[in-house]
Amino acid sequence: MDSRERFLRACRRQAVDRPPVWFMRQAGRYMAEYRRLRERFSLLELCQRPDLATEVTVTAVERLGVDAAIIFADLLLPAEPLGLKLRYAAGEGPVITPALRDAADPAAAIADLPAPEAEALGYVSEAIRRTRAHFAGRIPVIGFAGAPFTLASYLVEGGASRTFVATKRLLWEHPAAWAHLMEKLCPLLTAFLADQVAAGAAAVQLFDSWAGALSEADYRQFVLPYVRLIVAAIEGLGTPVIYFSTGTAGYLETLRETGASVISVDWRVDLAAARERLGEGVAVQGNLDPAALLAPPAELRRAVQRVLAAAGDPPGYIFNLGHGILPETPVENVRAVVAMVQDAPAARPRRESAEGM
């Protein structure tokens, strides 16, 4: 069973020889090869030049020996086609100008946003094409896009936020403007992901990193309908969608309604409890605390074994962290986790999903 088959079977809840393993932000600052490239190129250059994005993506996979290549990209790439300025301030994270929060009339500012074609982001698909060719189909390439709420929260706040007050005020005070913003982002993100699938992405991950800022009621009203639209379109192509969020362990059952084949969970919930609450109709990814990669070897091993044990027998589990690799992580610890997962016992075929073997 090669990595592509293992990964896709896990997405579809079919029996595998062992759980597939990859890591969010597996290409990033913790890796010397990446830091060397960043000395010469900006983050945006790395994303926008297919040769560099391919190099970064491939290097991480080969250095770690993981089962999937998530294409190197950034959640905020759609900002530029939307006519906004995007820069990364040192130590402060992304800055987007003008922020919708500063607009005198947010509804008008949203109406004025262009409705860009996904071709403006075609460099991501080109990098996927190259990465796929590099691995000759053995390693699945995972496509990448921000989910509409999380992307919108950056556009509204003008960057990262702790409380998301401006975003929440927008959706509560101007629900029609919020719907309008979603109606601009959803077709763009759907087409962006469909292009990535056409370029050879075996699956896509939708990053809703900040969904957990919302109550279940707000999530259901202002976020879920739009996620469902995108997921339905991509799953309709026969391509599994991995829906990623953090801080949402209180309403996992609602995440099921996204329709994604795979729900990625953070470490703030026991994985066995999460699988129980999500039910058998969905695969699960994630759960290891990213900080565990900084623990001493014995503690790291215990943490990995705990996750693997909690994942249990039913097929449909993809080993990953609950969020991205932290910058201070030693590469050898990540490699050690890959080795531990490679040694994990096979998921038994009982409780096989309806799709069969």
Added chain:
Amino acid sequence: MDSRERFLRACRRQAVDRPPVWFMRQAGRYMAEYRRLRERFSLLELCQRPDLATEVTVTAVERLGVDAAIIFADLLLPAEPLGLKLRYAAGEGPVITPALRDAADPAAAIADLPAPEAEALGYVSEAIRRTRAHFAGRIPVIGFAGAPFTLASYLVEGGASRTFVATKRLLWEHPAAWAHLMEKLCPLLTAFLADQVAAGAAAVQLFDSWAGALSEADYRQFVLPYVRLIVAAIEGLGTPVIYFSTGTAGYLETLRETGASVISVDWRVDLAAARERLGEGVAVQGNLDPAALLAPPAELRRAVQRVLAAAGDPPGYIFNLGHGILPETPVENVRAVVAMVQDAPAARPRRESAEGM
């Protein structure tokens, strides 16, 4: 039924005429009276001078018309008796020096921390005594302490943290040193809270604000045993403990094991689901998103009604936010919420707890 009776009956899951209501950080920057005092006095002066702490506490209660007076205090007050320097950097939050993360030998640094007497924090009890006298027993005073994990995370990180990596490394790499630190903090916090009870606190709230940084397994191993010790001591005095945390909706069932009479939940879980998962043996507090206080009136009303409806019939619900009031909150919105809760229908007496009427 006066506020004291209403509040204490709710803590004990007995029938009430309507849910009691108070707010975390009900005395704070959003209130002009507080800002005026802060122009003349530092945060520490407000906490450490019983006349000022009483004034701040009382003013908030009288301005809002809430059912409980949480004593004005700060989670980090024990830092000074522990021999550490505490200052509040403008816009950056608290800074504690020296931080345990910078110690060459954390175990030795922890061993070197003094084991202070709770009398060093006696100004909090004095403020409780004065506040209680002011309200002549009509308004219950809630005592205040940081929970050992959250307090320790500040001591280790030297301030606020986003990832809590240094704290996690300490407990994973030096579990004996972590236990030693907990064994220093727990007697201090227990005695601190017992003094507050002796001074007239009707209940106490234990603030474990950052517990949600941890996985369930780590919470169970490194946090829960120490919370249980403190809770058992205070509940043993016949005084209800409110256990507050955020980001823990994935393992509410584990929070039950703290033994606290009341579990305070954030807004990242539907309150009806939370009550169902927590079971009937515990009262619940909280759940409104603090940002909802910035919503337009109709949306704020919907959010409050949603929480009240989800709280349901069984007695044992205290209306509150899921975290503290945000600085940009209009006072009139907080007052409007108090009025909405005051108009809420009575919790019906069926499913009365064993303690009876």
